[in-house]
Amino acid sequence: MSVIEVSVTPASLPGAGVTVHVAGELDAQAAPGFRAQVCDVLSDGAGPVHVDCSRLRFIDASGLGVFVYLANEAQRLGRPVFLHDVQPKVERVMHIARVDLLFENGLPPRPGA
Numbered sequence: 103m104s105v106i107e108v109s110v111t112p113a114s115l116p117g118a119g120v121t122v123h124v125a126g127e128l129d130a131q132a133a134p135g136f137r138a139q140v141c142d143v144l145s146d147g148a149g150p151v152h153v154d155c156s157r158l159r160f161i162d163a164s165g166l167g168v169f170v171y172l173a174n175e176a177q178r179l180g181r182p183v184f185l186h187d188v189q190p191k192v193e194r195v196m197h198i199a200r201v202d203l204l205f206e207n208g209l210p211p212r213p214g215a
Contacts, residue, residue: 106132107157108139112147119149119181125157128165137168144175150206151176156187166201173204182206 107125122143128136143151151172161169176183184207188196196202 106136108136110139110143113149119151120147121152121154123154123157125159127160128158128168129160129162130164133164133168136165137171140168140172141175144172144179144181148181150182150184152184152186154186155189155192158189158192161192161195163199166195166199169196169201170204173201 105126106128107123109123111121111123113119113121120143122140124136126132153172173183183205185202185205193202
């Protein structure tokens, strides 16, 4: 059974955006709930969206799909999205799927790439 925890912290300055903290495993079971929360974040406010991935331990294709949705919808709304502190296992999956290219800061290049 997968467990995903999501919390949102608004920035202290108006228009400075929000930080979405995601923790646990983002798989087919957890993806719909995460997507619903992402929709709420995008529709409620302005400014950049920072995603703290420091506690995201696992992601599968369904989870990647939510990140693709996040990137595309944020671009449509003119809201930049930045990924922060992506764990090595999750980073590798994002690099392989090229999902990292959809975000403002991408991810650091892998050694030997």
